[in-house]
Amino acid sequence: MKTVLLIDDSPTMLMSVKSMLTKGGLGVETAADGQEALDRVKGGLKPDLVISDVNMPRLDGISFVREARKAGLRFTPILMLTTESEQTKRDAAKTAGATGWLVKPIQADALLAVVRQVVPGA
Amino acid sequence: MADPAGVVDTEKSTALLARSQELLGILTGQLGDVVSVTEEAAFGVMEGVLGIDEATSGLLELSAELDGLVAQCQQGADTVLAASDDASEEVAHLVGVVTDRDAAVLELIGQVRSLDQDIEAVNAIAKTTALLALNAKIEAARAGEAGRGFSVVADEVRDLSSQSSLAAETIRAGIARVTGLMEERLGVGGESQDVGTAAYLAQRLEALAAAQRSAAQTLADSGRGIEGAARSMATSVTSLSGRTSQVLAQAQFQDMTRQSVEGIVGSLDGLSGNLGTLRDHLEGTADSAALAALDDAVETLFASYVSARQRQVHGSAGRVSSAGASHAPEVAATAPAVAIELF
Numbered sequence: 093m094k095t096v097l098l099i100d101d102s103p104t105m106l107m108s109v110k111s112m113l114t115k116g117g118l119g120v121e122t123a124a125d126g127q128e129a130l131d132r133v134k135g136g137l138k139p140d141l142v143i144s145d146v147n148m149p150r151l152d153g154i155s156f157v158r159e160a161r162k163a164g165l166r167f168t169p170i171l172m173l174t175t176e177s178e179q180t181k182r183d184a185a186k187t188a189g190a191t192g193w194l195v196k197p198i199q200a201d202a203l204l205a206v207v208r209q210v211v212p213g214a
Numbered sequence: 215m216a217d218p219a220g221v222v223d224t225e226k227s228t229a230l231l232a233r234s235q236e237l238l239g240i241l242t243g244q245l246g247d248v249v250s251v252t253e254e255a256a257f258g259v260m261e262g263v264l265g266i267d268e269a270t271s272g273l274l275e276l277s278a279e280l281d282g283l284v285a286q287c288q289q290g291a292d293t294v295l296a297a298s299d300d301a302s303e304e305v306a307h308l309v310g311v312v313t314d315r316d317a318a319v320l321e322l323i324g325q326v327r328s329l330d331q332d333i334e335a336v337n338a339i340a341k342t343t344a345l346l347a348l349n350a351k352i353e354a355a356r357a358g359e360a361g362r363g364f365s366v367v368a369d370e371v372r373d374l375s376s377q378s379s380l381a382a383e384t385i386r387a388g389i390a391r392v393t394g395l396m397e398e399r400l401g402v403g404g405e406s407q408d409v410g411t412a413a414y415l416a417q418r419l420e421a422l423a424a425a426q427r428s429a430a431q432t433l434a435d436s437g438r439g440i441e442g443a444a445r446s447m448a449t450s451v452t453s454l455s456g457r458t459s460q461v462l463a464q465a466q467f468q469d470m471t472r473q474s475v476e477g478i479v480g481s482l483d484g485l486s487g488n489l490g491t492l493r494d495h496l497e498g499t500a501d502s503a504a505l506a507a508l509d510d511a512v513e514t515l516f517a518s519y520v521s522a523r524q525r526q527v528h529g530s531a532g533r534v535s536s537a538g539a540s541h542a543p544e545v546a547a548t549a550p551a552v553a554i555e556l557f
Contacts, residue, residue, distance in 0.1 A: 102469040104256045108462045111264055115459065147473060175470045182555065192556040197466035200459045206554055 094214040095119040096207070097139035099129040099156065100173070101148045105196070109143065109173065112200040116207065118214060126151030126159075133163050141211045143194075146174035146181060154181070157188040169210040173198065224496050231493040238486040245475050245482070256468030263465070267458040270451050277448040284441040291434035298430050302423040309416035316400055323393045330389065333382045340379040347372035 096118050100106050110120045121139060123129035127150040129142070142165065146153035157170050169191040174181075182193050191210055194203070208214050350368035354361035494500035 100469075102253075102472060104253065104260055104465055105469045107257070107260045107264065108466050111260075111267065111462050112459065115267075175473050186557045190557065192554070194555075195553040196470055197463055198553070199463045202554060206556070209556065 093117065093119045094140040094211055095121060097121045097123065097129060097132070097137065097142045099123045099126060099142065099144040099148070099153065101125050101145060105145065105173075109198075109203070112203050113143075113207070115200065116204040116214075118207070125149050126153055126156030130156055130159050130163060133160055133165055138164070139168060140214065141207060142168060142170040143173050144170060146172055146176050146185070154185050154188050154190070157185060157190045161189040171206065171210065227496050228493045231489050231496070235486050235489050235493075238482050238489070242479050242482045242486070245479050249472050249475050249479075252468050252471055256465050260462060260465045263458050263461045267455065267462070270455045270458065273451045274448065274455070277444055277451060280444040281441070281448075284437050284444055288434060288437040288441070291430050291437055294430040295427065295434065298423060298427040301426070302420070305416075305419040305423055309419065312415065319396060319400060323396050326389055326393055330386060333386045333389075336382040337379055340375045340382065343378070344372050344375040347375060 096113050098106060098109055098113070098120055099122070100109070101124055106122050106124075110122060113120050121132070121137065123132060125148040126144065129144070130151060142160065144153040144156055148156075151159070153172055153174065157172075160168075160170065170189065171192045171194055172185050172190050173194045173196060175196045177195055185193060192206065194206065347368045350371065351365055354365035354368055357364065488505075491500050491504045495502065495505060
């Protein structure tokens with residue numbers, strides 16, 4: 093079973109997206125912000141995919157991508173899932189090493205289609 | 215703030231600004247409450263929906279189990295039905311065999327009974343022989359001493375004739391007894407006639423086979439009915455599961471609302487601070503350069519509003535784009551307009 097690290101400071105988002113991924117046959121680990129996620133990655137967590145919010149306390153999503161690329165998740169796909177739609181932020185995420193940009197709200201079918209696109213065998 | 219004469223009423227203006235700051239504080243607090251309440255509500259709704267989702271998963275598993283049981287039930291009914299058909303054929307065959315055997319035995323009884331005529335003939339011969347013996351005895355008496363030996367023979371012949379007649383009667387009685395017993399065993403005549411006949415037996419066995427067949431058919435029909443119900447249930451549950459997924463996705467509105475309101479709260483905080491700067495300026499404790507920050511707060515609020523509007527435009531999530539990435543793009547990119555973009 094492929095594992096997804098889901099990062100969001102909103103409990104409702106975590107619950108919603110986790111449910112979608114679980115129903116899609118994926119294992120899900122959650123973190124409440126970028127810092128918690130980074131700590132877990134540094135602690136040895138090796139997910140097959142990361143889905144991260146952008147605006148979060150302590151460590152935002154784009155900074156997380158930048159740090160995670162240095163901390164061991166060099167080739168792991170990282171998707172940003174956010175309410176943000178500013179092109180400058182998209183560009184910043186791309187520069188930091190993000191794999192894609194998803195805008196909330198997102199339906200299960202669309203989310204799982206993207207996940208299967210970036211994680212073969214998911 | 216100036217009166218018609220163009221005189222600034224600093225005292226009233228600063229008082230009004232102070233009240234405005236208080237009002238902004240209240241509004242900020244209220245918006246914070248809205249965030250908390252909607253988050254709590256959304257969380258509750260999602261927990262409920264997840265519970266329903268879990269229940270539908272259980273129902274789907276149950277439906278699958280039910281399908282399996284129904285299939286087994288139908289298989290069993292089909293087996294019983296086939297066995298019932300086989301049993302019916304076997305019973306028909308056995309009934310035929312018994313019927314043929316009964317007919318053969320009845321024919322045999324008839325043939326044995328026909329022996330009565332032969333016994334009658336033996337009796338007639340014995341009577342004639344007895345008469346001859348009597349005549350021989352008379353003739354022997356007439357012959358006197360010379361006929362004495364012949365008289366003894368005549369007596370023996372008459373005795374043999376009596377014994378023959380007696381044996382014939384014994385045989386007749388034996389035949390009557392044996393044929394009577396055979397007929398009794400076959401159920402011919404008397405009260406047990408219906409119960410013992412092959413026809414009655416056949417009727418009973420066929421009735422039993424028919425009842426068995428009917429029961430198997432009922433079982434098969436019930437199985438098909440249950441199978442239909444299980445299929446309907448599975449369809450309903452699948453539909454319900456799809457709906458719960460949609461509801462879970464819709465609950466993401468809370469996060470969008472939260473971020474929007476948090477942006478507004480931040481802007482209101484900034485606005486409140488800048489109203490304080492304006493008040494300080496009116497009181498002469500802040501220069502005009504400090505007022506520039508007020509414009510920034512308005513810009514921030516405006517950007518927050520525009521961002522929210524853009525998200526509404528992006529509401530129809532599901533379009534995928536790729537900006538020339540290695541991840542098999544489906545749609546060419548026009549970056550800001552798409553809800554899903556792979557780099």
